[in-house]
Amino acid sequence: MPTLELKNVSYAYEKGKAVLQNVSGSLETGKMYAILGPSGSGKTTLLSLLGGLDVPTQGSVLFDGEDIAAKGLEHHRRNHISLIFQSYNLIDYMTPVENVRLTAKLDAAPILERLGLEQDEITRNVLKLSGGQQQRVAIARALASDAPVILADEPTGNLDADTAEEITAILKESAHAFGKCVVVVTHSGEVAKQADVVLEIKRGHLKEREM
């Protein structure tokens, strides 16, 4: 059974100006998905709908066959979804380990160490870490929440090529080793190459791209 399913989803910011039109598709656990598309094509909107941050103007988003609106979007976000952002979105008055513990259902420290953060780094002020380290903390927070779906919006957008490669590898490992459904919105062809499935949004429609 697919984890996340889009059923005839449409979304319009203004009447008559649809960003997504009648989009359908399914996303499974254990796979990493990349969503490509030009700026303004609706990639982030799609991610918001999958993450329960917004509701479609038409159609529905299902999790394990159940409409995510049925139990409430908050419930969906709290129990099914982890979000990773381009700007990391860490809480600035918390240390890395405290950021991870924000929603942690698993022990934070081992996950942070596995993602390459040293013991002294995980108790440091989060803003004193490098961009790559901050994104690792964000991924650790996503993994520690033990949510089955990780939604990442341009997770490598602010990182150099080497760090971006490392982060992409971690995301891929999260899908394969931890059995997560990882959905990455990206402009990067390098990131897309690492994905198991590449989806492309064109003129409001979602299509799987042959790689």
Next chain:
Amino acid sequence: MSIFKRAFLYVTRKRGKTILLFAILLIMATLVLTGLSIWKASEATQLDLRQSLGGKFDVFVDWNNSPYVVKETVKEEYDEETGKASNGFIMYSTVQFTPENIAAIKGVPGVKYCSARQDNLLPFDGLSLFPGTISTDAKYQGYTKALGVCNTEDDELFTTGTLTLAEGRHITTDDTHVAIISQDLAERNELKIGDYLTAHSYSVEDQGFTGLEIRIQIIGLFTPHAVEQFGETVTTYDKIQNRVFVDLQSSKEFDGEEINYGFSALHVTIDDPQDMARVVAEVKALPGIDWKAFTVEMDNETYENAAAPLATLNELVVTLLVVIIVVSAIILALILTLWTKTRIHEIGVFLSVGIRKSAIIGQYLIEVLLIAVLAFGLSYFTSNAIAGQIGNHLLEQSMQTEPEDDNDVVAAAAVDVGADNLLQKPLPTENGIQVSVGLDNLAQLYLIGLAIVIVAVSTSSITVMRLKPREILSKMS
């Protein structure tokens, strides 16, 4: 991570904001606590004032309107000096207060004392009096005032402390043919408790002594708190040391029991001047008193004059408190609103990880409360340091705003009655009000502060909490 842990982390890590908020809350709490303590002190002083002053009212025969007033012509009196005879008359009421009426009035809740006197001017056999400072008619030399009472303990001269029973006991309702005289008079005449005084019955109608001898036993000696000052004018019979208190029966016998079987006037002292109307109404509703014969004159002026600055202070403090509370809530709400807008990124993160909006507002509330608990606690000391000064400054302002009416304002716990200068007790307000911050005030502050914080946090969170998570995340990016 729990809501409390998040709040604690914010408060301890964002020290600049914490210190600023602490300072704001400390100032707010100090002002509120100062206001509350001044209010309490003002209320306590008013209560103290009411209890010190009491209230008074007099009930007396309505000489103009009573149907029971009788006017009788009495035997002509021949004046030896002028050689002329004068037509005299007497006025009296056939309805008078009895000791039973006095007992019933004393039983009314709120009545402290109820006293009445029959005044008699008469000589006692062989009694040497202290001379007055002004001369009287030759006829009245050797005369003094004998005051017929039911109970000397309730007499205003004793209740105000003007006279003190130095030896023996008070006259009670059950006594007959007893007297209390001054210690000075007793010493002057080598009298002691148990000795007798002798007087003679006098007929008002016949204007002469009847020949009936009345012997009264001395059962007590009093000392006056003060005697008249040098240069003060007083007749022999008005001198306080010459005063003789006797029981009602003796007093009636002095008058020949023809007219005065009771009292024409009562003096009632009540515990609380605020209860004046109720007490008077209850007295008027008592059975056994014919109110066609009497009228009531209330005297609350002393209390009202003395309490007016405190009432003004009370109004001022309540107004200030309301202003402080409202302004505090507004300032706090504005500051928190500004800060909430700077925390939009954090709100977005919390919402994206599934933390409820209510939990986010709850965290903000706990953050402010954590700081407020400390600030409110410290305000106990800051308020204690300034409350007294501010309270008395406000009281002075209140006194200055009262209309000047010095002739009528008697800053005393008793008023002058007839020739008797009653003892003047200092008023509770004369040395200012005693303001101290109590734990009850602190508890009130915590309640008021909690309300202010809840209102401010709720108001400040409205704008952000109305936004959808997506909108917040858009603002973040």
